[in-house]
Amino acid sequence: MLDVRRAPYAFLAPFLIVFAVFWCWPLVQSVLLSFQNTRVYPSVFDLTVNWRRLLIDRAFQNALWNTLLVLAVQVPFMLALATALAIALNARFLRCRAFLRFAFFAPVVVSEVAYSVVFRLLFNTDFGAVNGALASIGVSGPNWLHQDGPAKAVIVLALTWRWTGYNAIILLAGLQSIPKDLYEAARMDGAGVWSRFIHVTLPQLAPVLTFCFILSVIGTMQLFAEPWLITDRGGPGNATETLGTYLYKQGFVNLNFGYASAIAYSIAALAALISALNLILTRKKGVA
Numbered sequence: 230m231l232d233v234r235r236a237p238y239a240f241l242a243p244f245l246i247v248f249a250v251f252w253c254w255p256l257v258q259s260v261l262l263s264f265q266n267t268r269v270y271p272s273v274f275d276l277t278v279n280w281r282r283l284l285i286d287r288a289f290q291n292a293l294w295n296t297l298l299v300l301a302v303q304v305p306f307m308l309a310l311a312t313a314l315a316i317a318l319n320a321r322f323l324r325c326r327a328f329l330r331f332a333f334f335a336p337v338v339v340s341e342v343a344y345s346v347v348f349r350l351l352f353n354t355d356f357g358a359v360n361g362a363l364a365s366i367g368v369s370g371p372n373w374l375h376q377d378g379p380a381k382a383v384i385v386l387a388l389t390w391r392w393t394g395y396n397a398i399i400l401l402a403g404l405q406s407i408p409k410d411l412y413e414a415a416r417m418d419g420a421g422v423w424s425r426f427i428h429v430t431l432p433q434l435a436p437v438l439t440f441c442f443i444l445s446v447i448g449t450m451q452l453f454a455e456p457w458l459i460t461d462r463g464g465p466g467n468a469t470e471t472l473g474t475y476l477y478k479q480g481f482v483n484l485n486f487g488y489a490s491a492i493a494y495s496i497a498a499l500a501a502l503i504s505a506l507n508l509i510l511t512r513k514k515g516v517a
Contacts, residue, residue: 267487279491333394345458403437
């Protein structure tokens with residue numbers, strides 16, 4: 230008969246075994262791989278070969294620059310739109326509120342492959358709807374998917390379309406948790422709409438914005454599907470190559486798993502560093 234004190238561990242054992250086999254062990258194995266030269270067979274331990282290459286690899290530096298550029302442009306723009314959308318969805322006079330919330334949240338549910346194909350068709354140079362609309366007003370549209378700047382713009386627009394509604398719903402929950410008394414007190418002191426937004430809404434919403442920012446940083450550092458599917462594997466050339474696509478090419482195209490593991494841990498370290506810096510800055514300002 231099973232001892233009552235051991236019963237909880239017996240119930241937890243199936244999960245813990247699966248967790249150890251499919252999460253803990255791959256994590257340890259990838260760490261070991263990052264210190265191995267997997268370009269020779271059998272692979273040999275070399276503590277510096279992959280990490281030293283990160284410092285001199287221009288393709289990695291290009292992927293890092295593209296990823297940080299998307300992070301610097303898309304994330305603030307998306308969060309600003311999400312904040313405005315959350316405020317609009319929180320309006321008392323808004324009708325069909327539930328439907329509108331679902332409609333703006335729906336892009337997250339759409340498959341990455343499906344919506345990437347749609348954006349690829351929309352921005353097609355010859356028969357895309359975007360260039361067709363521009364042509365109707367006498368403007369010649371760019372070759373969106375085969376020029377460096379326009380290709381980056383398409384990636385930013387696609388990410389913004391997909392994630393704005395998702396973050397707006399999170400921010401909406403934050404807005405609804407702000408005490409109404411604060412707005413009443415500000416209104417009695419003569420604060421206008423803009424003043425209430427600056428001095429009441431933003432400070433109260435700052436912890437939620439920080440949470441959304443950290444989620445966006447983690448997602449952007451892992452960006453893969455959009456540049457791979459919309460701009461054809463990070464094209465044109467390497468204009469939209471990200472750390473995620475470069476990791477995939479090294480690991481599953483070049484079969485250099487040691488270097489791919491080093492890239493993976495550099496992504497994790499950068500995401501953790503940026504998130505930690507953001508937390509430190511917000512805590513110093515007393516908003517998180």
